[in-house]
Amino acid sequence: MTIPNSQLETPNCIAIQGARQHNLKNISLAIxxxxxxxxxxVSGSGKSTLAFDLVFAERQRRFLDAMNAYARQFVEQMARPDVDLITGIPPTVSIEQRNSRGGGK
Known part of the structure; x- marks a missing residue:
């Protein structure tokens, strides 16, 4: 599926074309x-891949590209996503859920 150019150029959506990361098989969408x-x-359908490995990873990559080499050395970079095109990504923050199993009081 190809996203029409009118959607790719609008600031009102994040457009993704040709995402092939993990369980995502060449999907295109506009968020x-x-x-x-x-x-x-369902479990394994690509929700986390879409949010973290595509959208967040690409935005982080673009942010780090704007930094100088000295500053980049202190930040762990994620792999470049396997996608044809991503447009319209605003600055992002990633929050990971962790289950804590500690003793009570």
Whole structure:
């Protein structure tokens, strides 16, 4: 599927074309910006891949490209996503959920 150029050029969405990371098999989609968006699916369907390995990784890569080489050496870089095109990514923050199993009081 190819996303129309009108959607690729709008600042109102994150457009992804040809995502082939992990379980994502050449998918294309447009995610609206400024909206509450929920990504759902069965285990292993690519939800985390979409959020972390594509959108967050690409935005981090672009941010680090703007830094000088000295500053980049202190930040762990994620692998470049296997995708044809990503546009419209705003600055991002990634929050990972961790289960803590500690003793009570």
């Amino acid at each position: 609206p910006r400024g909206k509450f968006v929920v990504v759902t699916g």
